[in-house]
Amino acid sequence: MHSILLITGWGLGTKPLEALKQSLQAQGYQVELMNIFNAFDQVELDAKIKIAQKFDVIAGWSLGGQLASVLAEQIYKKTAKAKVLITLASNPCFIAKECWPIGMQYSAFQSFKSSFQQDALTTLKRFSYLVTQGSKNAKQDWQYLQNSVNDExxxxxxxxxxxxxxxxxxxxxxxxxxxxxxxxxxxxxxxAYKVADYLRKIPAKFIKIDSVIGSHGFPLFNIHETTNKILGYLKTTLKK
Incomplete structure (x- = not known):
């Protein structure tokens, strides 16, 4: 049985990814969810690397995709074993920079950060709204996410x-x-979907870029399609 470590995104905990976890488990995969963690803290990072080493696939949604990338790189450096890396709705550089101009503007992010520090709950509700924008069922999806919003x-x-x-x-x-x-x-x-264009320019040996129709929250709401995308890729990538 192949195993998948699935790292959540910012702000909502692991609960929203439970449905995707169960869907992948129904297809015969062992799946464990992991919350975001401080990758800049070496002690904490080392602890997560130790956990992640046990999995065949390291995947992540949004910020979780960036953290999955960090874990995959660190495991390869330590063990020379290349895990399968999967990111969902993830920008490898979230803030726009000269070297990677497709991302949130620094001023907008600082405003969001300040808002969170002043009123975490209201900001998380606003964030949940942004997660669901672009979905055919945006209002319904947003209402669902409200159950995951807390200032814990x-x-x-x-x-x-x-x-x-x-x-x-x-x-x-x-x-x-x-x-x-x-x-x-x-x-x-x-x-922004334009991130896909920048990812396609990355000169990596074994990289594949794919798309779905939907919002940032597609791994939370488009469960069937997301599961099929992951399974289709893993069937051609993982050795039995």
């Missing part, structure tokens, strides 16, 4: 914002020696 674990959420601001995993994707699969949503309100 504020420390890790603030650390997550620091990661979104500073983490740049483009160089990881460029040099990664293992298979990598990146799925972007065409109507994403948080990670």
């Amino acid at each position: 674990d504020k420390t890790i959420k603030i650390q997550g914002l620091e990661l979104l601001e500073n983490l740049n995993s483009v160089s990881i994707l460029e040099s990664y020696q293992g298979p990598q699969y990146h799925v972007l949503a065409e109507d994403d309100g948080l990670v």
